[in-house]
Amino acid sequence: MSILQLTLAILKPHIVKHPISLEKIRNIILTSNFKIVKSKRKTITVDEAEEFYEDHKNKFFYNRLITFMTSGPSDLYILAKEDAIKDWRALMGPTKVYRAQFEAPETIRGKYGLSDTRNATHGSDSPESVRREIRIFFPEFDVDKWYSEEEPAFRAKHVTFSDDLFIHKASIS
Ligand code: ADP
Ligand code: MG
Numbered sequence: 001m002s003i004l005q006l007t008l009a010i011l012k013p014h015i016v017k018h019p020i021s022l023e024k025i026r027n028i029i030l031t032s033n034f035k036i037v038k039s040k041r042k043t044i045t046v047d048e049a050e051e052f053y054e055d056h057k058n059k060f061f062y063n064r065l066i067t068f069m070t071s072g073p074s075d076l077y078i079l080a081k082e083d084a085i086k087d088w089r090a091l092m093g094p095t096k097v098y099r100a101q102f103e104a105p106e107t108i109r110g111k112y113g114l115s116d117t118r119n120a121t122h123g124s125d126s127p128e129s130v131r132r133e134i135r136i137f138f139p140e141f142d143v144d145k146w147y148s149e150e151e152p153a154f155r156a157k158h159v160t161f162s163d164d165l166f167i168h169k170a171s172i173s
Pocket of ligand 2: 125
């Protein structure tokens with residue numbers, strides 16, 4: 001098994017408000033063999049949302065996107081898996097809710113997306129985006145340190161899972 005990849009996932013505010021959807025998506029994450037390296041629930045600030053979505057500044061949907069993303073608590077996760085970026089985006093499905101519902105109804109966005117803006121989840125699109133997005137939401141997390149100190153244990157599945165914290169921790173061997 002090769003080295004694990006990290007990705008940043010967000011469960012957007014309408015999911016965190018709805019305990020049943022939240023639980024189902026968390027189960028999808030666990031049964032798809034992602035390890036949860038960091039987990040945080042917080043209301044994203046306007047500054048954070050603007051930095052996070054800076055590439056979309058000129059899009060027609062930018063204002064509604066910032067308003068929605070800062071409207072209540074989101075769940076932010078750093079996930080680890082061999083092909084974490086691609087696998088998480090495949091589980092999420094297409095960005096646009098109608099495409100998701102028609103072309104990929106079994107995906108997370110197909111099932112839990114409400115509109116093109118409220119499309120349930122976020123996933124990083126490249127290793128560069130992962131590092132940028134982790135810096136915004138987990139500034140205390142050192143990616144390089146994680147790779148040298150924790151990745152081997154995670155890869156070997158020497159981890160324990162805490163249901164309460166929704167997080168995996170490297171177990172002491
Ligand atoms: P993805 O989240 O799949 O990477 P983008 O990076 O293109 O998609 O867009 C970022 C977010 O902006 C989307 O997840 C969605 O919340 C919102 N968004 C994208 N396209 C639209 C649209 N046409 N109308 C409304 N909101 C949109
Ligand atoms: Mg994107």
